[in-house]
Amino acid sequence: MTRATARAHPNIALVKYWGKRDEAQMLPAAGSMSMTLDAFATTTTVEVDGTLTEDAFSLGGAEQTGVALDRTTRFLDVVRSLAGDGRRARVRSHNEAPTAAGLASSASGFAALALAAAAAYGLDLDERALSRLARRGSGSATRSVIPGYAVWHAGTDDASSYAEGIEAPDLRLVIVTVDGSPKSVSSRRAMRLTAATSPFYEAWVSSTEQSLTEMVRACADGDVPRIGALTESHALRMHAVIATSTPPVRYLAPRSIEVFDAAVRLREAGVTAWATADAGPNVCVLTTPAEAEAVAAAVAEHGEVRIVGPGPGAHLLAEHLP
Ligand code: DP6
Numbered sequence: 001m002t003r004a005t006a007r008a009h010p011n012i013a014l015v016k017y018w019g020k021r022d023e024a025q026m027l028p029a030a031g032s033m034s035m036t037l038d039a040f041a042t043t044t045t046v047e048v049d050g051t052l053t054e055d056a057f058s059l060g061g062a063e064q065t066g067v068a069l070d071r072t073t074r075f076l077d078v079v080r081s082l083a084g085d086g087r088r089a090r091v092r093s094h095n096e097a098p099t100a101a102g103l104a105s106s107a108s109g110f111a112a113l114a115l116a117a118a119a120a121y122g123l124d125l126d127e128r129a130l131s132r133l134a135r136r137g138s139g140s141a142t143r144s145v146i147p148g149y150a151v152w153h154a155g156t157d158d159a160s161s162y163a164e165g166i167e168a169p170d171l172r173l174v175i176v177t178v179d180g181s182p183k184s185v186s187s188r189r190a191m192r193l194t195a196a197t198s199p200f201y202e203a204w205v206s207s208t209e210q211s212l213t214e215m216v217r218a219c220a221d222g223d224v225p226r227i228g229a230l231t232e233s234h235a236l237r238m239h240a241v242i243a244t245s246t247p248p249v250r251y252l253a254p255r256s257i258e259v260f261d262a263a264v265r266l267r268e269a270g271v272t273a274w275a276t277a278d279a280g281p282n283v284c285v286l287t288t289p290a291e292a293e294a295v296a297a298a299v300a301e302h303g304e305v306r307i308v309g310p311g312p313g314a315h316l317l318a319e320h321l322p
Contacts (some may be wrong), residue, residue, distance in 0.1 A: 002047070004120040004314065005044065006314055007317055009038065009042075009211070010040050010097060010313045011035060011037060011171055012035055013275065014144045014231040015032050017032035017140060018194060019195045019204070019205060020193055020199055022058040023192075026136050027158075028154050031209060034152075036144055036148060036312070037311045039306065041112075042094070042105060043112060044093040046113070047091045048087050048121055049087065052090065055076055055089050059093050083122060085121050089117065098174060105189075106138040106140065107140035108141075110136075118130060118133060128164065131163045132162045142161070149167070150163040150166065151216060166216060167220065169222045171310070172292040172308065173308050175305065176284070177281065177305075178281050184249075186279075189277075207237065215227065215230050232276060235275065255302055260277075261283075262275075266295060272286075272288050272295075273286070273287050274286045
């Protein structure tokens with residue numbers, strides 16, 4: 001038996017990923033950019049065990065079956081074929097964030113699983129190869145391998161679709177949990193629906209590449225107002241294109257919109273505050289370290305608030321989950 005344990009964190013995209021050009025290889029329709037967080041870690045232990053006939057997967061101590069186990073097994077199949085090792089594995093995972101509450105825990109989950117499984121199966125992968133491997137589990141996991149700010153290059157094949165770190169100003173996100181329950185439609189399903197049915201999908205894809213180019217430039221220039229403006233407008237575009245799917249999907253709740261409005265009012269008062277939201281009702285407000293406490297106080301009436309900043313990439317731990 002060989003085992004390894006890894007930890008990874010979720011990320012919040014400032015330029016969003018929404019849509020795949022190739023679902024088997026998990027190639028995105030466009031590139032994206034995110035901040036890997038310093039909170040809500042997932043820790044995963046993988047034990048490769050030649051005596052097992054099936055993989056096993058527990059999350060927070062609860063044995064998983066169905067879709068969750070299938071996704072883990074399909075991911076381990078990718079690792080096994082890279083390693084040339086057919087042995088099954090026992091995966092134990094612990095999430096510090098509520099699963100499916102819009103904090104992209106599939107990102108931290110598959111980034112941690114990619115690293116722990118690669119190590120347990122004896123693969124020695126550099127950061128790029130690990131990012132490509134994590135992509136096979138969940139698109140957003142591609143970026144959670146990378147510390148701080150990451151750009152995921154869409155690429156055209158497995159080798160060219162990976163994330164890498166970029167320099168950007170030190171920023172904070174005030175996470176406003178307006179609703180902690182699991183999302184109604186998974187991002188994977190809703191993404192398929194948008195690509196298949198929205199009349200605006202092509203425009204979304206081409207404008208995302210444009211937004212990414214502008215975002216990378218704004219980060220290099222250290223231009224915080226530009227980073228914020230791009231973040232907010234890109235999030236609103238994503239929610240707009242999702243809403244134009246058939247049947248329509250809407251992730252933002254009335255209370256989410258209130259937080260977007262609060263960000264506008266804060267800006268009118270001269271405060272750095274730009275809102276974004278992933279596939280769920282919770283909203284993150286992008287601000288500077290110096291203004292984070294004031295922004296958190298200003299939006300606290302809309303939900304539970306938590307200030308997060310740039311965090312570490314996926315890394316191995318010496319301790320294993322029991
Ligand atoms: C709205 O990475 O969860 O958070 O690739 O199908 O696993 P799959 O989807 P996932 O989608 C994330 C969507 C998003 C935007 C983003 O993180 O860029």
